[in-house]
Amino acid sequence: MNAAATETVPLFEHLEFEFLLEYDVFAPSKRGRTRVHQPPDLFRGFLHCYYKDVYGTRPVARELQHGLVWYYCGLDKPPSRDTVDRFLTDLEHVIDDVFDSLVEQAAARGLLDSTYSIDSTHVEAIQYNDAASWNYDPTAEEYYYGFGCTIVSTGAKIPIAAEFTQAKQANKETAMRVTRDALAVDTPIWMLGDSAYDILDWHDLLLAAGVVPIAPYNPRNTDDPKDIKYRVEDRIKKHSEDIRLKQSILDETYNDRTGVERTNDAVKDCGLGHVCARGRVHARTEVFLALCLRIVVAITNYERGNGPGCEKL
Template sequence: MSSATLRDDPSVESFFNLVATETLALFEHLSFEFLDEYEVFVPSEAGRTRDHEPSELMRGFLHCYYKNIYGIRPVTRELQNTFVWLGCGFDRPPSRDTVDRFLTDLEHVADEVFDYLVEQAAVRGLLDLTYSIDSTDVRTMPADQDASKCYDPTTEEYYYGYGCTIVSTGSKIPIAAEFTVSKQAPEETAMRVTRDALAVDQPVWMIGDSAYDTLDWHDYLLTAGVVPIAPYNPRNTDDPLDIEYRVEDRIDEHSEDVQLKQSTLDETYNRRSGVERTNEAVKDCGLGHVRARGRVHARAQVFLALCLRLVVAITNDERGDNPGSTIITV
């Protein structure tokens, strides 16, 4: 039976509707056609035309990640399913080489796609006035020669892979992120991700754990009109300050008019668990299942997981459901 007549066949109509509805629920409120304009996706050989549009392949990857299907071969197999490739907008199923090439090319524009979805979440009012920043592990296969043995101080164990620093807000909404070589991100990464987050919108509070107890991070946020809250870490100082949070000292030094209650700082810092829930939600969307061979594919898959988390949140919000849920109810 041809795909042209498949939709009209009563014997498969109900099954097609089930699969298509689940798939299209991810895309009905969002357009990915802007991807088709990126020159990075143009075939390298002169005279060649695209076999498939980038927007179709983006839909295909998001569908697969939502279904917990990861890796080039498994994604290709899933997109051979007639109901799936029809639901994602393909004229015919893509080949393995096409899927592989798209993931490689996507890495060049992954930040821009993520930023586009963050804007969509912002205009829908899904952000709030408290931002949280944290790093998480990105575990991959030992076959990935670009990955390295990393240490996770939270679990006090070693793992093989990379890391990701995320700023989140609202109902498990990631709004800024950076792929890193390990979970222990350098201060420069924290500053860059913080600037990216404030470029989306200005919060009242910015929360981080003791790893963000740095003068540059605090002073940058205070200058921007944001209150940073990170536990004071005396490190190896011989004369530790009598404070709980670094911001107490920074405000005392730079302002005579501003005062913060200890109870307010404690209450606000307790919201830091929000970024941990965001990390777990993004792991449910694929961050915890990176099947990569090489840094390029790993980074692309990390941003695909971040994008899927945003798509699910936006879709649930548009359908009147809880944007914090990682499941779309059909």
């Protein structure tokens, strides 16, 4: 067994990928040439490649031709580039379910905690991806060519909800949808976001669910700004006359928001920063593959007795 294969075998031994077979999208086509797929095996192959910093259908196909790599990923033979490309296209139909299943496996192992954080990050694309666009990143204060991704994370750099967006800055609808997806996993005590999440509906949604949202108050263009530091200080008065939150507690809790930034960096190391696909469909699938790999690494480290926050095995 070569070194490349032995290093990534532990990525898969504790995880369940069989659910992929339940989807009709991977069944042989009824007309024309039969399309043969090995869903869990090719998924393992992609995880191996992303872990080894191999991205793009041509490099992935080339990597899976090597030695015993394809064998220890469970494949019967090395896949062709066409097979890899077709699988990536088909995977787009179920990648959300794959991601959700891995989040459930992380939750079952107790890897989530009571504080969720939400943030958006930029996703750079290759110049030949006509579906991407030039966007401004206010954090870096520069323009980039690509997409965006909004992520909710918790625990040891574990993404639990996400959405692929055209630009880094998520709109209100995306923020609400990703937040609902996160609440479907479990109900935390706190939900942290930067001033971009100073959204009344976002706060009311969380408070109604029994979650305390903490996002800095943004006075915007108002002529009469409120004397508050966090929006929740005002919104909680409308939900309860008895509950008051000390600003010192809000400050201390909000300091934990850096966790989502560390999650973003960890996911970028898993491939989020290397979207080599052309088109929006493949780009979104590659982004979620990176998210899946981050969860797989966290679970594997936990199963091996290491810290789940470690970014390498």
